[in-house]
Every structure is written in C-alpha cells, then in structure tokens.
Amino acid sequence: MELSNIICSILLSTNFYNAKVACENMDVVVEAAQENNIPVELLHSLIVTESAWVPSAVSRAGACGLTQVMPKYTGGKASGGVKYTCEQLTSDPKLSIRLGARIYRYWLSNYARCKRNKCTKSQHKIALCGYNAGYRCKGENPNKHGMGYANVVLGRAYRLLSKINKAKAEYK
Numbered sequence: 001m002e003l004s005n006i007i008c009s010i011l012l013s014t015n016f017y018n019a020k021v022a023c024e025n026m027d028v029v030v031e032a033a034q035e036n037n038i039p040v041e042l043l044h045s046l047i048v049t050e051s052a053w054v055p056s057a058v059s060r061a062g063a064c065g066l067t068q069v070m071p072k073y074t075g076g077k078a079s080g081g082v083k084y085t086c087e088q089l090t091s092d093p094k095l096s097i098r099l100g101a102r103i104y105r106y107w108l109s110n111y112a113r114c115k116r117n118k119c120t121k122s123q124h125k126i127a128l129c130g131y132n133a134g135y136r137c138k139g140e141n142p143n144k145h146g147m148g149y150a151n152v153v154l155g156r157a158y159r160l161l162s163k164i165n166k167a168k169a170e171y172k
Contacts, residue, residue: 003040003164004030006171010163018053021093025066028094032101037117038108041164042124043101045156046131049149050100055093058086065089067100074099078106107131111138125150 004026011019022029022044029047033040050068051057063070064086075083079099089096104127108114112126119127125147129137133146 002030006164006167007040007044007160010160010167021055022047022053025093025097028097032098035098036101036105038101038104039157039161041160042153042157043097043104045153045160046100046104046128047097048156049153055096056090058090062086065096065100066093067096067103069096069099069103077110078103104128104131111135121154124154128153 004023007029008019008023008026010016011022016022026044029043030040032038033043047053047066050063051066053066055066057066057068058064059068061070062072067089069079069084069089071084071086071089073079075081080102084095084099089099107130108119108123108127111130112119112123114120114123114127126137126142128150129143129146132149133143136143137146137150
C-alpha cells in the first residue's frame with residue numbers, strides 16, 4: 001500500500017477535518033517531502049498546523065495557502081528566486097505544498113545545518129521555529145512562540161508516524 005493511501009485512510013478513519021482536501025493532495029505531499037528529504041509526516045503536520053488543509057487560508061500577517069508562505073519574502077534562495085503572489089498560493093494547493101517544502105528544506109539546510117537525510121529532532125525544531133518565526137530561533141533565548149509552534153508540529157508528526165507504522169504492520 002502506498003504511503004499516500006495509508007495517510008489518507010488514517011485521516012478518513014479519524015474523521016480528520018478537511019480529509020478530502022488532504023487526500024486529494026497527498027501524492028504531492030509525499031513527492032515534495034521526498035524531493036526535499038523531509039519526513040512526509042512532518043510536511044503533513046506543518047500543513048495541518050499552518051492552514052488546517054484550507055487552501056484559501058490567508059493569515060492576518062499575510063501568509064497564504066496551505067503552507068502559509070509569506071509572498072513578500074519570496075524571490076530569494078528559499079523560493080528558488082521566484083516571487084509568488086497570495087493569489088497563486090491560495091489558488092494552487094500543489095504549488096503551495098511544493099513551495100512550503102522547499103522553504104522548509106532551506107531552513108533545515110541553511111539555518112539548522114542539516115544537509116543530510118537524517119536530521120535530529122533539535123535540527124527540526126530549529127528549522128520549524130525558523131519557518132514560523134524567522135531568524136530568532138537559536139541561541140540562549142530562542143523565540144518562545146516559534147519553539148512552541150515547532151513542538152506542536154513535531155508532536156503531530158510523531159503521532160501520525162506512529163499511526164503510519166501501525167497501519168503498515170497491520171497491512172503486512
């Protein structure tokens with residue numbers, strides 16, 4: 001059974017809010033996670049935390065789409081040199097997923113210093129904090145909001161991974 005199908009069956013069996021939208025886009029989540037060497041469960045959990053799988057989500061701060069990317073910060077290395085608009089990010093869930101995964105990989109590689117496939121929990125915490133709160137997540141006084149965000153995303157990811165492993169074991 002494919003990973004995207006396993007995750008969808010988990011979401012549907014738990015009456016997950018917006019499971020339909022998540023399942024329609026789960027193949028892209030798996031592909032984007034694999035392309036960027038990010039755990040699939042972490043990318044899904046980032047999307048749940050950022051937008052609850054609402055493609056048209058726009059925050060008060062101006063973050064847009066499933067992965068809540070800030071258009072004003074696109075155009076640099078993290079977004080591959082391409083400037084995006086909120087309209088693009090809210091109307092194209094696949095773009096939002098791929099861009100969010102790419103930006104998260106940027107934070108993981110360049111801020112948390114994880115260049116390989118197996119990143120530590122602390123590296124993911126730093127990268128998630130950076131994704132949420134910017135360059136205020138390292139040192140003696142890391143951003144409390146950003147670190148809280150990182151803990152929420154990682155907690156969701158670990159719970160989902162546990163369910164995925166259980167489903168895989170039952171499938172065998």
